[in-house]
Amino acid sequence: MSLNLGTVTIRQPNRTTISASDFRPKPNISLSEINDVSTAGVEDGEFLAFDSANNRYEFKTATAVIEKVDGGQF
DSSP: OOOOOOOOBOSOTTSSOOBOTTOOOOSSOOGGGSTTEEOTTOOTTEEEEEETTTTEEEEEEOOOOOOOOOSSOO
16 A cells, blocks of 8 residues: 655755645554555564665564673662
8 A cells, every 4th residue: 555645846955945735744644554664463562663675664572682781889
């Protein structure tokens, strides 16, 4: 599924004004409606990361291994 939000035209490159005559904002868009985001199998605690092998954003589980804590009194 692809989602067309319109096009943006920068009329004067030396200014910060962007005008788009056919831009149609869509409030409350779901991540599953964006064509380069995979929401398959999403679980609590995951984060959104880009996977260059698949050329899309996917949800990943954060993992960390603390090998050494150096400093301070515990």
